[in-house]
Amino acid sequence: MPPQTKSTILVVDPSASNRSLISECLAQLPDVKVVVAADGAQALAQFRTSPPSLVLMDIALHDTDGLSLAKSMRSWERTAECGGVAPWTPIVFLSSVMDEDVLAEGIIAGGDDFLYKPVSEVVLLAKVRAMLRIVAMQQEIHAAHQQIKALSLIDGLTNIPNRRHFDETLRAEWKRCSRLKTPLSIVIGDVDFFKQFNDIYGHQAGDECLKAVAGALNESLFRVEDIVARYGGEEFAAILPGTDASGAHAVAERMRSSARELCIPHRSGVDGMISCSFGIASIIPSCETPAPNLIQAADESLYLAKRNGRNQVRAFSS
Numbered sequence: 060m061p062p063q064t065k066s067t068i069l070v071v072d073p074s075a076s077n078r079s080l081i082s083e084c085l086a087q088l089p090d091v092k093v094v095v096a097a098d099g100a101q102a103l104a105q106f107r108t109s110p111p112s113l114v115l116m117d118i119a120l121h122d123t124d125g126l127s128l129a130k131s132m133r134s135w136e137r138t139a140e141c142g143g144v145a146p147w148t149p150i151v152f153l154s155s156v157m158d159e160d161v162l163a164e165g166i167i168a169g170g171d172d173f174l175y176k177p178v179s180e181v182v183l184l185a186k187v188r189a190m191l192r193i194v195a196m197q198q199e200i201h202a203a204h205q206q207i208k209a210l211s212l213i214d215g216l217t218n219i220p221n222r223r224h225f226d227e228t229l230r231a232e233w234k235r236c237s238r239l240k241t242p243l244s245i246v247i248g249d250v251d252f253f254k255q256f257n258d259i260y261g262h263q264a265g266d267e268c269l270k271a272v273a274g275a276l277n278e279s280l281f282r283v284e285d286i287v288a289r290y291g292g293e294e295f296a297a298i299l300p301g302t303d304a305s306g307a308h309a310v311a312e313r314m315r316s317s318a319r320e321l322c323i324p325h326r327s328g329v330d331g332m333i334s335c336s337f338g339i340a341s342i343i344p345s346c347e348t349p350a351p352n353l354i355q356a357a358d359e360s361l362y363l364a365k366r367n368g369r370n371q372v373r374a375f376s377s
Contacts, residue, residue, distance in 0.1 A: 065092040066112035066191050071102040071128070072153065073121045077176075081115060084180050085187065099123035099131075106132050110139075111148060112194050113187065115174075118154040118165065125152055126168040133169035147197060149190045153178065214289040216266060217273035225288035225296055229350055232300040237344040244307035246287075246297040247357040248276075248314065248337035251369040253293035255327040268323055268333060269293060275317040276335075279310065287314075295335075296357075304341040304374055311337040311372040319370065334370035336361060341374075 068091055072078045078095045085093050094111065096102035099120050106114070114132070118125035129150050136146050152165045155176040162173050174186060212224035220228070236243040250256070250272055257265040276287045276295055290296040297314070299307050315335055323333035338360025340353050356375040364373040
């Protein structure tokens with residue numbers, strides 16, 4: 060297993076002696092790295108550039124108060140959302156004044172706990188261990204959330220993006236291309252005479268055929284921003300942002316050739332082998348034209364390819 064990285068604790072205190080005492084105490088924890096800040100500005104800068112695992116903060120600072128600093132930290136965390144989950148760093152206030160109203164204000168401001176000075180070494184270490192356990196659990200939950208989300212966007216049979224991933228990507232790319240005034244192309248294709256293939260060779264062979272075709276189509280895309288997804292059944296769809304009609308035709312032709320070069324026998328197929336037909340449509344997206352119109356245009360192109368003999372690429376023309 061890879062070595063675990065150390066948890067970072069940010070100690071914010073205007074007193075150099077207090078910072079030193081707290082740092083020496085925390086040095087007893089082997090998996091902890093301590094960084095210090097003397098004022099709010101320095102603390103916030105460190106918090107933003109290298110987010111710590113835990114913040115120990117004196118409530119009284121020279122350039123600001125701990126409550127305002129905590130609010131700033133929580134505000135920054137909300138803007139740093141990643142993968143649908145905003146980061147959270149526990150904040151523990153240190154105060155020499157035992158005031159319940161201040162404690163309540165601190166929790167409302169974004170703090171998670173209070174320790175009163177002078178802080179017992181035993182209490183401080185126990186509190187830090189407890190907070191770091193919560194942080195570790197949060198990270199595990201976040202990792203599991205990301206894994207579940209990733210799995211929900213992958214087709215279980217072909218191991219390429221699924222319809223949900225296609226829809227989400229199309230929405231995002233539509234907005235981006237509309238903003239940049241750049242073209243967006245869709246390629247929709249399916250396996251020719253696939254029902255007959257299943258009838259002749261069985262559904263297990265049909266599944267293996269779909270896996271092979273999906274792999275071939277995926278390998279036909281050379282740019283990281285392009286994706287091909289299983290659109291449904293034996294149908295596949297590709298999103299090509301920044302690609303015009305001629306570029307989309309070249310990509311679709313490459314996909315058609317790749318599927319054909321698999322040389323999968325099909326007694327009822329085109330010339331006795333598996334083949335795919337493709338329809339393409341391109342547009343410069345705008346808010347006046349909905350994305351489903353582009354999909355419909357690519358679908359119409361696909362039907363034209365099928366009517367004209369299959370194993371070919373057709374483009375939409377209005």
